[in-house]
Amino acid sequence: MEWLLVAVAVLVASGLMAVVMTSFPRLSTFWGAVGGGAGCAIGLFAVVRVLWSGKVESLRWGWDVPYGSFSLELDPLSGFFAIPILVLSGLAAIYGSRYVAVFWDRKSVGELWFFFNLLVAGMLIVVLARNGMLFLVAWEVMSLAAFFLITFEHEKQEVRDAGKTFLIATHLGTAFLLTMFVLLGAESGSLDFADFANSPSTVSADLLFLLALVGFGTKAGLMPLHVWLPEAYPVAPSYVSAVMSGAMSKLGIYGLLRVLMFLSDVQPWWGWLLIGAGAISGILGILSALGQSDLKRLLAYSSIENIGIISMGMGLGVLGTSSQNPVLMVLGFAGALFHVINHAIFKGLLFLGAGVVFQATETCDLDRLGGLLKRMPWTGSAILIGSVAIAGLPPLNGFASEFVLYRACFNREGLLAALSTSIPCVAVIGSLALIGGLAAFAFVRVFGIAFLGEPRTPHAAGARSPNDRMSLPILLLAAGCIAIGLLSPLVFEKILPVVAQITHYELAMIESPAARASVPLSVVARVGCALFLLAGGLALVRRWLLSGREVAVSGTWGCGYSRSTPRIQYTASSFAQPAIGFFAPFFRTYTKLRAPRGLFPQSASLATENTDLSTDLIYHPLFGAVGRLLGKLRWLQQGRVHMYVLYVGCTILALMIWYVSMELPPADASMSGTVVERSP
Amino acid sequence: MEVATLLPLAVTLIMSPLLLGVINRTKAMVGGRKGPPLLQPYYDLIKLLGKGAVYSRTTTWVFRAGPIVSLAGCVLAATLVPLGGCESLIKFHGDLILLAYLLGLGRLCTVLAALDTGSPFEGMGASREAMFSALAESAFLLGLAALARNTGATSLTQMHAALADGAWSVSGLTLALVTVALLVVFLAENSRIPVDDPNTHLELTMIHEVMVLDHGGPDFAFILYGASIKLWVLGALIINLVLAPSAGESVADLGVALAGMLILAVLVGLIESTMARLRMPRVPQLLVGATALSGLALVLEFGGIGK
């Protein structure tokens, strides 16, 4: 535990150092990145050491604020979430040390590093905190740090808008958490987590769950609470987006799991709600991703989709808990947790990759890219691995976690059990299948349009391989995708203690249901190995077949069209068109068409923009209505002093009339001389 | 490992191109032509394997990896499917998911390879293939979920075994619905009419064929072979469903199943001869229809009506 505090101290101190050095961008970057990396390394060391020993370490200091205590604890659940935070942040720090070089001559990078390191420290404290006050403070520090990181390039209008949306969303989300913590602590009068568990609140658990779902769901990005997310991720520096998507939004999941542990009376409908919200997030998230042509925005929507998958897993777990169905419970939670790790890895990878693309080509617009794999073979290949992984295809890690979720459903205790269990299972199966197919569609589109084919613009043609410090983290994460895919049974084993903790079961109790998934997982892993071997073998066969024969290189067959240019290639929008057209009701597509006119049309253009469904249908009308309603009262302050005095007069008059007529009965003899006798 | 478990895989690997031959031959006969020999697909494969290769200078290693990974995925998928009383080589709870996703991996590789060429036509085909398969996937998995619910089994081999006990007489309606849904998936995934016309000569209307325009030589052979395995694997699922093993003797069952496969091929040939390809916008509706059928089967199962 002391080492974790050292890690936090290193992070904060190095951030401050970076601010002090801000006039010397290189030094500032050095301090920030080295401090960030070192802090993460120390933290990782501490977490792994504690988790390895199987003990729970805790620390409790007094803290002189109302209801506050500086209580930290490292248990399996905390450790489980701390690891992706630290790994991803550490890699992002390495990556960032090079990425920020573009800002050296025009922005102060000290601020950037300060808030980055603060963000990491905040996330670390959030998972360790065992006191509501500490949790909320760390939570907000984390959010505010993220806000400053998002708005780093605040000269741009879209960055400012995104920052505002983020800030408002996170603030409103926190309001729900405040209420939730207050209600949790209403009985014990303290905000220590230990007391929450010991003296269960008298407030209905349903309300607490809903508050937690909205509060934490906002951070995680569950639909329709996700609106800040597709705005904020694209505008933040890429490595920050990676950390926010991979680690920070997971803390919403962490919070929800942590709160579930306090709530004794788990209701089935919570599970239904989680599954429903998850399915909506997953399907609409990936559909919205399909509609985007901005790479980072697309990745942001894909984060919503993955949060949806995680939420469905949690829903299964909750359903299992409430119906005393250990298989559903264990496999649901385990699948969700597994996907947390996996998403951190491949989404981190993809965001870092998007940053590479952006710096190499100065754009994230898919339609202005193309042919990047030739120009950055290593990074591109790593991104391909990430894309396949996020599409949930074997033999990579994305499949492993989705398989656990499928396995939770395809089960004697799931799909085959009573209706109340099997219907949600079918919902999960159907959603996962659709999400899987659409995700494959979406990421084929990303990789195929951006990295394959011919470059569509000179910028894309001039792209170069990134610096080693930027490509190394990406390659490491890609290796992680493969490794976890092939070693999935081992990782699954490590998740079980966390599940045991969440469900308050003994580890031994959950091992038998867990075995239902772990045995097939090992087969899946072996099939994965076989796939690699088989593909390798076939490659050798082809090499043998082609040896000594003519292998020619020529242009692509243009189906008889001989003067093709790169611009004739299929574009991202046209690639997505079949899906957009088919799922049209879920898109709000604004089309700007400049049709060719006249006998000799000069130029024509077609631009489509897909706006966010819930922003358009829920938030804009809602905020607009509130604004109009309140605006109607603005005549109150019309500038005339007479009216102002009138307000004072009317107030006192109204109060007197109220008081005299309501509080005082008509004069009769009994009233006079009523004297309050009260001993001091 | 019993030898019997290797049998379905071996049969698949050996006999799968034959199905294409049977389909083509049927179509020719219905059309009043003599048609190519039954073994023509084998000849094609051998011919292609013996050729050199031409690669576009636009392409990268993805283009070359595509056919290989795709074939590998299809072969591994074949190891998961039982046939006619023979258990599959690899069987575990939830193997049907792996099957669906392995086929998905193969498709993804083909699509990526198509996009790698930078050809607009191949991009178009890739887009359609990706979209249709995304829809087919849910129909497929929901159909299998209905089967699982019906049979109480969660691996393909178990399901196959459970169906043997005269399941059709008990819950024929469910099974029929699932069969139709799987048939649609089978046609769509294998680019057959009414979803796609493998014999079309207009690139704009092609789906699968247009994606592999640039492949040649051994690569194309891998693709063709992979496609035929996929045809066999999905066909085998339908045959397993329709012709439940009853003889109790694996050789006889296998024979029945193989006969069933051939009949299925003839059936596909007949469909292709009598139906026209659907308009492109209608295809997703067909697939959603299949999903609906799967869903209906599930509802029937939940309601206990299908039994």
Place this chain on the structure above:
Amino acid sequence: MIVPALILVPLCAGLLAFWWRADGPRRALLVLTALVHSGLTVAAWVQWNNNLHSSAPIAILPGTWLALDAAGLLFLSTVSALFLGCAIYGVGYLGREKHQPHIDYEEHLFFSNEPEAVFTGCLLLFLASMTLVCTSQNFGLLWVGVEATTLASAPLIYFHRQHRSLEATWKYLLICSVGIALALLGNFLLAVATSDPRGPTTGLFITDLVQNPGKLHAPWLKAAFLFFLVGYGTKMGLAPMHTWLPDAHSESPSVVSALLSGALLNCAFLGILRAHQVCVAAGVEDFSQGLLRVFGLGSMAIAAVFILGQVDFKRMLAYSSVEHMGILSLGVGLGGRGAFGAGLHAMNHSLTKACLFLVAGNILAAYETKVVKDVHGVRRLLPLSGILWIGGFMSITGAPPFGTFLSEFTILKAALDQGRPIVAVLYLALLAVIFIGMAGIVLPMAQGEPSAALYESRRREAILSTLPPAVFCLAVLAVGLYLPPTMTAMLDEVSVALGGN
């Protein structure tokens, strides 16, 4: 003898400042007085801390006219701290404003400033009157003090002798005078409530009333509270009597706005608190708490109406003061720990709002406009002010780790613990609306690029104009991270006196 000194020092210094010609020494006198006042306040703290558990008010003038109890000391400390900061800021400000004539940047007319001697003198008298309010232990004297604050501060608002500030001054004078006159009636009603035909009256000494509530006549006490609430509420800025507040705050020099908002409003609140204290002692706190809750939420709602889409950033800050006064009265109205939260919040709000107004002064000086949409890129043009502007915004909206979070959280907890979910929901919803409104105003100002002409002619920020707000902001941050036990003890005592626990 701390308490009389606290009043006499600024009083004498103020009278002296009126007649002192030379600018330099007079400014030194201003800062010196502020320092002495702060020093005395610190001494009072030390003394209070020493007899922490005796719970007797300190430094009592014969007849207990003047004394410092926990609530008085709390408000006095904020007054004193704010005044010190504003005095330091004011030295720089007066230096900048020395040239004559000025051009009004809205009407483009020439105008001159008030003589600096008058301004400084009134500033010091203002301090003296606020100190009187904080230390008085008699309702009559309290009233005299509150009215004196109005009169001393009116010339401060009219520092820039131009049309709009004159209009603001007139509104301020008239509305506050009417309001405070009603509070005077409250005094008399209270006197009626206490008077015993058989014996001598108690003379409206707070300690007497609180310690011997025996002979309080409840209907008259309640009526008195109504008048206190409306009367002092006018001065405090509770809606709908708040109307003078945005005008006065937006038109006065920022240093004055900071004092008005951070110190004066609290002093007026103290008037209501004293009345509430008597109600608590007399056992009719249900009545007063209910009214405080209603007016608290109403003020927050009105503030929300006007913050949303506000075009003038100083007016936005003024409405934010209305909101926070609403929070204070809601906190007290909730009782329980809410009173504790209100006490803490009064302090936090004062420091934060002073920081924000001083920074707003810096922005105004640099951009020469109060129109929100004409201000962009404060962070580029004035780096430190820009950070403080955002930091202050986060603090004023109650974001952790600022102290305001603790206090707003405590009030929320009080509302929920008392089983008032509707109050809690309204409170949170209004806070949210106000947050959204302020975010839409503050962030676009801080972010973005300033116009090229402004950026070319930028100057280094003066230490005198950035140090005080920075210290205020850091103080609120520090309170959010560590609330010293002495302060907790003091707030506890305030809370108990106000019917909390």
Place this chain on the structure above:
Amino acid sequence: MSTDLNLVLVMLANLAMLGSSRLSACIRLSAAQGILLSLLPLQLELAEHKLAPRLALFALTILVLKGVVFPALLMRTLRTADVRHEVVPMVGYVSSLIFGVIVLCFSFWVSSRLILPHPAPSPLVLPLALSTILIGLFLIISRKTALMQVVGYLVLENGIFIFGVALANKTPLLVEMGVLLDVFVAVFVMGIAIFHINREFDHIDVNQLTSLKD
């Protein structure tokens, strides 16, 4: 002169102010009200047959301030501002008078409910004090010139004084003197403000001061 008569005279002055358009007349009426007010404490004490020197001093101060100083200040301001009549008021003079009557009824209703803990020197004290207060408020609200608003403020203050002197007559002298000092300074400062308004705007019609609004 009895207390009751005094109070009735005060009320008549109120009504006269409500119906008068001449500023100077209103100022004089307020002066008359001040003089009547200064008599009030003496009358009350004389009723109890004792006269403390403290009270005499208090009465004298009121007489000087309310009867002489304030009107003088206001008259001086009136001369500098050179305004004679109230510009068309917000509420007409007849309506104002009707309002005055309604206020009187309201005040009697309130005092019928709000029972004094001990007997008042006159049953008219509470209702008339209340109506004077409300009429003062009404004058501020309904009259447009700044000067009339100050007069309204004075009437308001007078009403409060009636209440204080008659019902809460045992407040310490220090407080009473402080209150008077404050009122004096308030009128003084308002006078200065009116002077400035007249100089800056060339009128003292505060209804036109509406540049600050939302």
